[in-house]
Amino acid sequence: MAYSDKVLDHYNNPRNVGSMDKNDPNVGTGMVGAPECGDVMKLQVKVNPTTGIIEDAKFKTFGCGSAIASSSLATEMLKGKTVDEALAIKNTEIVNELALPPVKIHCSVLAEDAIKAAITNYKDKTAKEQAAVAQ
Amino acid sequence: MDYFSFFGLERKLTLDASQLQKRFYELSREYHPDRFARKPEEERLKAEEASAILNDGYRVLRDPVQRAEYVLKQEGFDVGEQRSKDVPPELLEEVFELNMALEELRHGDEDARASLAEAHQKFINMRAAADEELTGLGQRYDQSQDRAVLQQIRGVLNRRRYIRNLVTEVEKELA
Structure with missing residues (x-):
């Protein structure tokens, strides 16, 4: 199966690969x-x-080209968005942007799940911190 | 068509492999095309269809992993497309770390080969442990018919799939 040019671009030059300190309270x-x-x-x-x-987004994905491209694109989309705007990102945006074929749609779903998981993790952290401050 | 009843076997996760093979040979003879060459078309087509089920069923039932997946599907568990919520976070964490280690080795020099071989052995052992766990859970399900056990089996199958991929990846590097 042929990958679209956009998938290949993200696969060959993935944006924002790396990791941040997961113990940083501002990192989800x-x-x-x-x-x-x-x-x-x-x-x-x-x-x-x-x-x-x-302000920043990083990813690391072990998987097929479409999964790597989906998460690479996701990090680009996230930068500059508010937390709530980020939660509104739909996998269909990734599908359209990367021209993913139906068999690869689950890769975009995975990226959407990853965004939601990261934001939820950040929100949980801040909620805990606030609770700690309140005490 | 239920494969177990097609083979005339009890619906069990722990299947007697020799019994299954015996039934496969018997049914292969029974539906052999030579026996239907001179029969009316309707009968011939039925035999062809039975042969196809026989071969598919044998492939699924003789493999413990595919057999477990088959029973899970029959019991209404979704084993196709799965979302991350079905995977315990510790497992994801573990698989991620293993992949990271593998990637480091991959970019290493010749010295990395020994570590790769070590990682290979480790993954093989993990796969064997998963298979053993699967056997144990299979016995428990056969005795209890408890759906909670199927849920556990599903977890082990997920884990095994990740391990299988790691084995494939490391074997690519060692080849």
């Missing part, structure tokens, strides 16, 4: 996986606590 980490294909995807966001804007 999402780790998701698809057992069917054996993919694992880690996606992290760094949020500015005063503005609520995502």
